[in-house]
Amino acid sequence: MPRKTLIKKCAVCGRTITSQFAKYCCDCALLVIHVNRAKLPRKAARRIYRYVRKHGYVCYYTGMRLDVTDSHSPWYFVLDHWKPGDNRKVVLTSALINGMKSDLTEREFWYMIRQLADFKRLGTPVRKIRLSLWNREYIKGCEDIEVQVSCERKCCICGQPVYFYNAQFCRKCHLISRRIDESQLPLEAAKSLWDYVRKHGHVCYYTGMPLDFDDYRSAWHFTFEHVAPGDSTKVVLASALLNEMKSDLSEDEFWYYIKQLDNYKRKHTGIRKRKLVYWYRLHPVKDALGAQML
Ligand SMILES: [Zn+2]
Ligand SMILES: [Zn+2]
Structure with missing residues (x-):
């Protein structure tokens, strides 16, 4: 009698996995690490897993396919707080879009x-x-500068009146x-x-x-x-x-990318990736995982 091979599926995305001992595929194993480290509420974590099962590894905002292997890539998947500072709803996006969105809703x-x-x-x-x-918060320091009105001297840079009678700048x-x-x-x-x-x-x-x-x-x-x-x-x-x-x-x-994103939003045209010359960021979770494996 030939032995029956059990087909095992990833608990997150539902794809077939070859290892009988693993619970997740390689991609989802990483995702689970991201989610655990982010200490998300259970409901938020479940929402991400449902999203991956339905859509795969694509950006929530742009529908772009995300990179799950190269943590240097601007398209590497990251968790983004849909509403900054609120971890009840977290979505998948790329490192690049996550950076561009910063503290915006x-x-x-x-x-x-x-x-x-x-x-x-x-x-x-x-x-x-x-x-x-x-x-x-960026640059502190403007609060303590007193401005004297009607200074006749002009700023050596812009030509506006200086802020103090013997100052060289406005x-x-x-x-x-x-x-x-x-x-x-x-x-x-x-x-x-x-x-x-x-x-x-x-x-x-x-x-x-x-x-x-x-x-x-x-x-x-x-x-x-x-x-x-x-x-x-x-x-x-x-x-x-x-x-x-x-x-x-x-x-x-x-x-x-501003134009590509705008076109995507207006006309639903796909965003065409372009190799970025200066981009060089490591995702900390992948980095830590790499170090553990060494
Ligand atoms: Zn999976
Ligand atoms: Zn000036």
Whole structure:
């Protein structure tokens, strides 16, 4: 009598598994580790497993196929809090979209994508909205700067009145200068930044939006942004939000994905992946797993 082979199925995705001792396929074994480490409520965990069983490893927001093997990849699957800070609903997305979404809700994320795409295509100004769950602090320090009114001296960078009678900068340039010192920006980068301010003023390099210099908790507060990630020779001003959304993308790649995402949302056209030049992030769970296996 030939021995009957038992067909075993993965407890998450339902695919056939070859090992009789395993409960999950290789992909789902990793997913379970992610979910366990995230300490999600049981209901949220079950929701993810149901999602994988139904759709497979595809991004919740974009329908893109996710990478389950290469933790360096921008398409590597990660768990994303659908509503920032709330672990009752967690969804699957790629490392890239997770970075771009940052502290935005889904509705705010798509709003920003639409606004940015319209700005790039049609030149319509980006309209700010109050972000309900934005919770990132950037540069502190503007609170303690007293501004003297009617200073006649002009800022050596932008030509606005200086903030104090014997100062060389206006209040905004003073804050930038302080940030340059604090972040120990190389001389070359500082020079490029001042050139930028001279030319464009205190506006976001990517969107032309006026930047906030008062509330360091604001998503529109100024930050230093490396145009090419990791290259400190060209630094510009950008809002905290843009800085997060651009993540490790080059300028060209950033606009490419903004348009692709907008097209996907408007016309349901598939997003075409493009190899990212600067992207190099390791997913910590996969990394830790790799180390355990060594
Ligand atoms: Zn599976
Ligand atoms: Zn100035």
